[in-house]
Amino acid sequence: MDPFGGRAVLVVGTGLVGTSLGLALTRAGVDVRLADAKPEFLAEAIRLGAGHAEPETPAEPAALAVVAVPPEAVATVVGEVMSGGRAEYATDVASVKVLPTTQVRERVPDPGRYVGSHPMAGREVSGPSAALADLFAGRPWVICPDDGTHQQAVTRALAVARLAGAVPMTMTATEHDAAVALVSHTPHVVAALMAGRLAGAPGHEVRLAGPGVTDVTRIAGGDPELWTEILTANAAAVRPVLAGLRSDLDRLMSALEAPVAGQPVLRELLRDGVDGRSRLPGKHGSARTEFGTVIVAVDDRPGQLAALFADAGAAGVNVEDVRIEHSPGEPIGLVELDVRPGAEDELTGSLRARGWTIRG
Numbered sequence: 001m002d003p004f005g006g007r008a009v010l011v012v013g014t015g016l017v018g019t020s021l022g023l024a025l026t027r028a029g030v031d032v033r034l035a036d037a038k039p040e041f042l043a044e045a046i047r048l049g050a051g052h053a054e055p056e057t058p059a060e061p062a063a064l065a066v067v068a069v070p071p072e073a074v075a076t077v078v079g080e081v082m083s084g085g086r087a088e089y090a091t092d093v094a095s096v097k098v099l100p101t102t103q104v105r106e107r108v109p110d111p112g113r114y115v116g117s118h119p120m121a122g123r124e125v126s127g128p129s130a131a132l133a134d135l136f137a138g139r140p141w142v143i144c145p146d147d148g149t150h151q152q153a154v155t156r157a158l159a160v161a162r163l164a165g166a167v168p169m170t171m172t173a174t175e176h177d178a179a180v181a182l183v184s185h186t187p188h189v190v191a192a193l194m195a196g197r198l199a200g201a202p203g204h205e206v207r208l209a210g211p212g213v214t215d216v217t218r219i220a221g222g223d224p225e226l227w228t229e230i231l232t233a234n235a236a237a238v239r240p241v242l243a244g245l246r247s248d249l250d251r252l253m254s255a256l257e258a259p260v261a262g263q264p265v266l267r268e269l270l271r272d273g274v275d276g277r278s279r280l281p282g283k284h285g286s287a288r289t290e291f292g293t294v295i296v297a298v299d300d301r302p303g304q305l306a307a308l309f310a311d312a313g314a315a316g317v318n319v320e321d322v323r324i325e326h327s328p329g330e331p332i333g334l335v336e337l338d339v340r341p342g343a344e345d346e347l348t349g350s351l352r353a354r355g356w357t358i359r360g
Ligand SMILES: NC(=O)c1ccc[n+]([C@@H]2O[C@H](COP(=O)([O-])OP(=O)(O)OC[C@H]3O[C@@H](n4cnc5c(N)ncnc54)[C@H](O)[C@@H]3O)[C@@H](O)[C@H]2O)c1
Pocket: 012, 013, 014, 015, 016, 017, 018, 035, 036, 037, 038, 041, 068, 069, 070, 071, 073, 077, 093, 094, 095, 096, 118, 119, 120, 121, 122, 123, 124, 125, 126, 127, 128, 226, 230
């Protein structure tokens, strides 16, 4: 059954998140109206197939407006959408929830027609050209109703999350902000501070950088304006997480003053890291599967990767993930194939038999 009764969904803000949502909903057969303050972003989202421009005088309001603008602009846009009769209900996708839900309650005449939400999916790049139709697939999408929220607002926001392929869950705005302080906002700060250490470093040092520092700093590429808004809005929840981090950093630095005597502390902190990482959920909220990895040396010439994947397929082993590194000073690439635990030996044997060089 169509959760919107054949009515349109309006997406305001056709950047990374809004355009990704427009693409996903359009694929799911929803009529998607689009609006953005920047005409060139709107035009790009339409060109990509995320929906069509919101008509100036629509025959009827959209069933739901999804407001995908920076956090500080959410309440104003929700107010405009509601008072202009452009949508019956509204949600937003901002990375913080207490700020927009409080501001909507204070500023919008019928705040019960709005429910805050947040898809836990994104990228370190912004704008419509970075959009992906499957950005939300399998990811949690948090919905934060309060006592005054109309059930229809929640029902329609849940429908949008499901149609985008996400896994909806509900919690209060305060619970949400505490959770994302730990799993999203502090990690962003850590990545930015580490990446900042590289900014003025000598070129001969940065040239040695490999996958480790690249993994740790990927999210540091996020838009500094957006992240300033996020950290400002969620400062109260981020500070205690940072305080814990500072106390661990202090212990680590003290241990390094006398590194041999400090080894038990180093070991404890490093073990805590292993334990913490094992708690991260996998693709669909399940416990993370630790894959087995097979490293193959591949000549740096056309067609080699395609041949490798074909031979891995012929071995009957599914490649779950792949990374490619270049070996310094050698005309070869190292291709790391992640496979289900236990399948490494099978794949190694089969690839060796087909003439591939296995490393490690
Ligand atoms: N980037 C992520 O990884 C991510 C993930 C989940 C949620 N979010 C949240 O989604 C929202 C959008 O983030 P994004 O990454 O898509 O940013 P973005 O910069 O890619 O897109 C924001 C869009 O909003 C438009 N806009 C700004 N003010 C507007 C207004 N008053 N009226 C109409 N349009 C306006 C901009 O022109 C731009 O197209 C933010 O609230 C962010 O916190 C971001």
